[in-house]
Amino acid sequence: MVPKRELWKNLSRHKRVVVDKPWVLLGDFNATIDPDEHSAGPSFITKSMGEFSECVVDIEVEDISWLGLRFTWNQTPGILKKLDRAMGNVEFFSEFPSAVCEFMLFLRCDHSPMVVTFPQIMKSKPKPFKFHNYLTTTPSFLPAVNDIWKNEVYGHSMFAVVSKMKFLKKPLRKLNYEQGNLFLKTEKLKLELERVQQAM
Missing domain, CATH: 3.60.10.10 (Endonuclease/exonuclease/phosphatase)
Structure with missing residues (x-):
């Protein structure tokens, strides 16, 4: 230093x-x-x-x-x-x-x-997609994946996999928010932490 x-x-x-x-x-x-x-x-x-x-x-x-x-x-x-x-x-x-x-x-x-x-x-930038591991433990996860994966996508096998993964973004975002909007809960906790720190 x-x-x-x-x-x-x-x-x-x-x-x-x-x-x-x-x-x-x-x-x-x-x-x-x-x-x-x-x-x-x-x-x-x-x-x-x-x-x-x-x-x-x-x-x-x-x-x-x-x-x-x-x-x-x-x-x-x-x-x-x-x-x-x-x-x-x-x-x-x-x-x-x-x-x-x-x-x-x-x-x-x-x-x-x-x-x-x-x-x-x-x-402005498009909001990036984030997959949260805890979703795999919810009852709706496998049915949501199955609904997308059973659709036919024509073309190279890798193109089909990538396309299906893109289609999964919307149902997985919806599933995440159905858990009570963890983003909002996190922001509320951060605000509470900030209030406590400022009070100190």
Whole structure:
């Protein structure tokens, strides 16, 4: 891991390479800028905060609009910090004015995952089909497969198999939702987890 002071120097040097191009920085900076970025701790600006703040001013970047969790690190019991952030320069904000960073729930790590999106350039994609193994244990699974598989598909045997598997998507999606819409249940549990984390 690059020492913080060395990282600030590298960022300052890289600014001269970027010049007037859009630039975005995101990740764990292992430092905060302000005392209110700690849930508990010093009420004054420490040397580490001052050095990070000076670097941000020097390279002329600022936080991208964000939503989600304010504190992004929670390893120490009772202490939360904003160590992760996404920042851009003036050219970045000019090129991507609608960019937003979402800090999501702590699920498998002590840092909040972050996702930067660019709404004006995002294109809708077809929803991918996902097969859930638990469906094989439901009483309706084999009849649904049998109804599709008994249909005649003319052509090469591999073409027939692929075609039948495509035809199975619709009945299997329906069967999945008949189990009580597990996607919705998962989202509700995530929202409840987020509410608890924010309350902390």
